[in-house]
Amino acid sequence: MRNELSGGQVSGGVVQARDIARLTIGAGAPPPPVRVPRQVPAPPRGFVNRTAELAALDALLAGEPDTPPVAVISGIGGVGKSAFTRRWAYQVSDRFGDGQLYADLGALRHRGGTEVSDVLGGFLRALGVHEEWIPAELPERASMFRSKTAGLRLLLLIDDAEHAAEVTPLLPASRGSAVVVTSHRRLGELLLSGAVPIRMAPLSADEGTRLLAGMLGEDRLRAAPAAAAELVRLCGGLPIALRVAGARLVQRPAWTIERVVGELTDAARRLDRLAVEGKPVVETVFEAAYHGLPPGAARLYRRLGLLPGPDFPLGAAIAIDDDGGGGDVTALLDVLLDANLLDEVGDGDRYRFHDLVRLHAARCAEREEPAAGRDAALERVAEWYLGRMAAADLAVMGTRLRLADHGRRLALGGTPFGSPGDALDWLETERANILALLRGAAARGWDEFVWQAAEAMWALYYQRKHYADWLEANRLGVAAALRCGDLAAQARMRNQVARALLELGEYGGAHEELVLARAAARESGNRRMEAAVLESLGRVDLERGDLDAASAAFREALRVNEDIGNPRGVGLQTYHLGLAHSRGGRHGEAAAAFERAMTVLTEVGDELLQGKIGIKLGAAYRSLGRPADAARAAGRAAQIMRDRRVPAEEARAWELLAVLAGESGDRDTARTRVRQAITAWLAAGNTDRAAGLREEHDL
Known part of the structure; x- marks a missing residue:
């Protein structure tokens, strides 16, 4: 049997029947009316206006x-x-x-x-x-x-x-x-x-505070503004974390904001505390992103969580993943950036975790990387940093006294800095990371690294005057050198601690450190180290006003440097003798000493010390009534310090040039030089001196 349908295309059902007596066609129930869809959920309460x-x-x-x-x-x-x-x-x-x-x-x-x-x-x-x-x-x-x-x-x-x-x-x-x-x-x-x-970035401090105010009420925040600000900081401005913390306070009206802040201060447990009804709400968000990463990116993510500083350069990321695991680190970083687990910082190859993400990455490393692997990864980073620090120290300070032998590191790393100023700026950028790395290394007993890194950071600390870091790093170095039993390193570290105390006016503490440093230097047999300690003892006497004792210490340091054939040390101690003459009002003898020191250090090629001497030589010439010579010496010093990015010394040179211009009657030039000094003092972080110059010169 064959059935055929006529009439072209047929849609819908077909009824086959032999005879049809009556046909009733019903339209059925009408379709529901089409309504305009409004599917987007309502916005949450307490939204902070972006x-x-x-x-x-x-x-x-x-x-x-x-x-x-x-x-x-x-x-x-x-x-x-x-x-x-x-x-x-x-x-x-x-x-x-x-x-x-x-x-x-x-x-x-x-x-x-x-x-x-x-x-x-x-x-x-x-x-x-x-x-x-x-x-x-x-x-x-x-x-x-x-x-x-x-x-x-x-x-x-x-x-x-x-x-x-x-x-x-x-x-x-x-x-x-x-x-x-x-x-x-x-x-x-x-x-x-x-x-x-x-x-979308995390909320600013003000925005985070407004979010909390919407949850807790203005009165509760006004009662503890500092605690509220700290709560926003501990949550990294992340709305989900702030809402979880705020919800805990809403549920417990008797709790203070300070109590929750206290709970979150412990970084190791912060993610655990950011929970609702026992569920780790914040950590769950990060876990979802982490488990969506390919294996290589996941490995790099958790290893980067081991880095102790707030951000990191590309070189550190390459070092921490450089164990033969394979993978282009730059490509893996791009994966983390695409997943918004990392942020780029500035214009170069520099990266940063959100604070809470960093805690999660570290937790992943703790959970999935063996302890030996974690230590090995950090050791690679420490070695990379030490190589760069050694290169920066050499670029900034030239052939100064160094106990650590960085020959192999310098040969492997080449010359990464285009100028002394670039090197100093790199040390400045990495300052927080290096100090955090020093703390972690000291806790792990990596004593050689600790004192060698502290020695290399002298280039930054001495030029840029970060006294708190200077003291902490070198005190860690003292402890590390004592554990190593390295007498010369002990002397070196104590000497660097003493120089910070000296500049802070703590002469008694500086002298105590130097007595111990001299004993260690003598016992070590390192005469160049002993000469460096003698120089520092002379500087303490100089600041105390005991010019005879200071001169005696400088002369003894000079003799040691002459005996061991160290021309840089000879020039440096001659400069210090000039300082003693200048303090005693013997400007002619001071100028002669500075000139001899300038000659020696020019032959050595130490431009940084030439700049420092130039400022003192210019002041001596001014006292001797030789303004043109003074301006030439100070002008060259200002240029050296500007090029080398040592703003405090640059400012001193501009101040001297301003005085010289004013004394010559050139008021316009004098005001220009004062403005240059103010700019340099601000760059050095000395806002008090900058404000004083503005007030003194009505600028």
Whole structure:
């Protein structure tokens, strides 16, 4: 038997019958009315206004685009991307008369996988397409969605996208629509297609405080403003962490903010404390991002968590992962940047963790890296830093006394700095990291590294006057040298401690350190080290006003340097004798000593000391009535110190030049030199001296 249907294409069911006496056609129940979809969830309470980011999204709607504009809102997990986009969607809802569509891809992913086809099916149903007419395959659904949205004014909010491929099929066809995507990744493929990136950073101190005020009330914050500010800092301005901490205080009205601050101060337990009903809410956010990393990036992430400083350079990242594990570290860093687990700092190859992310990375290392592996990774970083520090010290200080032998390190590392100023600036940039590394090394008993690193940091501490760091680093060095039993290193470290105390006016403490240093130097048999300690003893006597004792110490140091054939030491002690003459008002003898020292140190090639001597020589010439010679000496000194980026000495040279110009009657030049001195003092961090000059010269 063969059945045939005529009439062309037939849609719907077909009834086959032999005879039909009567046919009744019923329309059935009418379809439900199509309503304008409003799917975006309401914004959360206590939203802190992000003015700049909201303005960037508003700009998305400006003009007449050829295609629907797309914005990618990215940032670290918990930074408030979803709350922000919902707030904006609420504010601009009247501009999208055909409705708002919403999909939380993260929630779908956690329920067993994200099917973009299912999301499109839901969107089509929301736009009134009956289930019967929705195609089964993704390409046909995407095509129908574009057809259905053509000419509409829709806002699409796609939350927690993982990849651009999840978003592309969801893009509508109407120029009057807009799409906002949130992701913990940067979604570079969407950006290549013209999407606008908007990066969400943690809240500022003021914004974080306002968020807490919205939860706890203004009165409670006014009662403990310092504690509230510290709570924001400990949470790193991360909204999810602040909300968790705030929720604990809301649930316990009798608790003070100080109590929660006290709990979070312990960095090792901070993530555990940021929990709700026993659930580690904040850590869970970071865990999700971590488990989404490829193996190489995950390994680098947890190892970077071992670094003790607030940020780190590319070289340190390369060193910490340089154990034959493979992988291009720069490419792995790009993966972490894309996942918003790292931030770039400045214009160069420098990176930083959010504080809470760093704690999570360190916890991952503790959990997954063996103790020996963790120590080996940090040792590689310490060795890399010491090589760079040695190169910077050599570039800044030249052929000064050094006990550590860095020959192999310098041969391997080459010449990484273009100038002494570049080297000094690198030490300044890495100052906090190096001190943190010193602390960690001291705790691990890496004594050779500790005292050698403290010795190398003299170049920075002596030029830039970071006294707290100077004292801490070298006291760690003293303890390390004592544990090593290295007498010369003990003398070196105590001498460097004493020089900081001397400059701080603590002459008694400086003298005590130097007595111990001289005994260690003598016992070690290192005569050059003994000469350095004698110089420091002379400097203490000089500052105490005992010029005879100071001169005697400098002459003895001079004889030792002559005996061992150290021309730099000869020039340096001749300079110190000039200082003693100058303090005694013997300006002619002072000028002669400075001139002899200048000659020797010019032959040695020590430009830094030439600059220091030039300032003192200029002052001696001024006292002798030789202003032209004084200006030449001070002018060259100012240029040397500017080029070498030693602002405190540069400022002293400009001050002397200002006095000389004023005494010659050139008031305009004098004021110019004072302004240059003020700029240099500010660069050196001496705001008091800068303010004093402004007041003195009415600037």
